[in-house]
Amino acid sequence: MSALTLAGAVRGRGPALSLLRRYGVYAALAVLFVVAAVLDGGFLSAGNVRIQLFQVAPTLLVALGMALVIGTEGIDLSVGAVIALAAAVVPLYIGWGLPVALLVAVALGAVSGLAGGAMVAFTRVQPIVATLALMIGVRGVASLVNGASAKPVTDPALLRLGAEAFAGVPWTAWLAAGCVALTAVLVHRTTFGRQLVAVGDNRRAARLAGLPVRRVLLTVYLLSGVLAAVAGVLIVGHGAEADPANQGRNVELDAITAVVVGGTPLAGGSVRVLGTVAGALFMQLTTAVLTQHDVHSSITKIVEAAVICLAVYASRERGTR
Template sequence: MSAETLQTPVFDRDRALRLLQEYGVYAALIVLAIVAVGLDGHFLSADNLRVQLFQVSPTLLVALGMALVIGTEGIDLSVGAVIALSASILPLYLGYGLPVALPVALLLGAASGAAGGAMVALTRVQPIVATLSLMIGVRGLAEIVNGNSAKPVNQAGALDLGTGALAGVPYMAWIAAAAAVLTALLVRRTTFGRQLVAVGDNRTAAGLSGLPVRRVLITVYVISGVLAALAGVMIVGHGAEADPANQGINMELNAITAVVVGGTPLSGGRVRVLGTVAGALFMQLITAVLTQHNVPNSYTQIVEAVIICFAVYASQERGTR
């Protein structure tokens, strides 16, 4: 037997990190689902699955927009406030019907996103600073519009959007799935998607190559704002009330978590749409399992923080190598 045959295999750390980022979230999601079923035999019941889909759909919508922004090496901290703004404005126009109120809410989301994108693209303000200021201002505007108090919503169209189902699957989940497919097509099959990745990979080189860097940046923030506003409409319909003081709180953190856990690097230059979907589902399953077993919310937050740190570490390690 040759010496090569007897040689002990060497652990390839780079390859392990690469596999972890590429497929780790899917493996973790499968393992967690098996654990959830083992702990609770009714976890796969139709009623429970519908509950999970209701809860994850708004987060997934926001995470898809966040993935595009992070793909340009940016961040959007204003999405939770945009949810509150769309929630506050929706009841004011529901008297005209959902076909009028929904576009108004989405237009406000687009305007908020355009404001953040303009600060990043035109004035070169750091994305975290631009969207942080927008988050504070938009949240305050939402509370002013709504009178800083929760308002009941009983319009049939809005309630049906938030609680209705098609073939046993919530409308919210269908919409989120459609948004995921469209986002994947946008990233992989369009010129804009290639421009987005190029801008995130090297903004200076993209500009020197003649790419419309400013337009790309503004567009991704507009998309993020529209998806956040749509999530706000869903939340209002599902909860049957508009409460901008509380709705959308920490949604930006949930979205960033789903994106990072899904394998999209914070350094930009890449967007993993399927990974973002898996990341949102994974974080929702963790919350559901811990909540169903009466684990305090404080411990749930600690678990999520550890997962975020681990995902960011894996991403940075791969980037530096």
């Protein structure tokens, strides 16, 4: 093959690969949806759809915050521990009413996020190291606060929020949809969103250009902590108990997977909000389909690992600049 022929082949393949990387998650989600509907006649039933929305909403909230952090070329491993901390304080303050318990949980999530953001922004600690240390510490605080034991929660308002629906759609899904809309506006329609992308694309250049790099980093980690705390409250409401020893386990991995599968590169410089939604739904439906067809959990984990590897490889290609 001549050099000209090879060059033409590469040029022809480029647009196709670009389209696949940009829209592949939507195509994969559509195919998975059709396959699931064909294999299981009850997959499209209202009850099953509500179950899937209940289960994906907390992960989606965490993934939105993770997408913002990854957009700055960072990572937040502390979100699972923040969920546990939020769950731990709910039984302590729910007697004052749901708004007070939610406010306390969100405040603690914000403080945790600020702590991680401060380590990244001011001490220049690697995000994975800073948030790993925070993950261990916050999980320990959650265990101390709650006594490392599950506690029932019987507040009617919280249980309604975690279990009831409006117009056939769970309240948790409505809340997640609102957060998706706000995140999309923040990323695509505000100065902060442009600053976030610039910081992730080239932090040194952003600093030399006079952008508020530290403020951007503090904000994205704060938002990640707040969204994780809200997810923790929703998990407590849906399960009717606070169990910080188990709630939030491995959710950071699910969130990172949703973000990467959705097309946000780990190299930063881009945030795909709708792609993150599609990624979260894709991973949720993949797990649900395999579970409903009695596929062993070990096989399910292998499939999820393969999806993660493919997504990370695609992310590496997207992130090449």
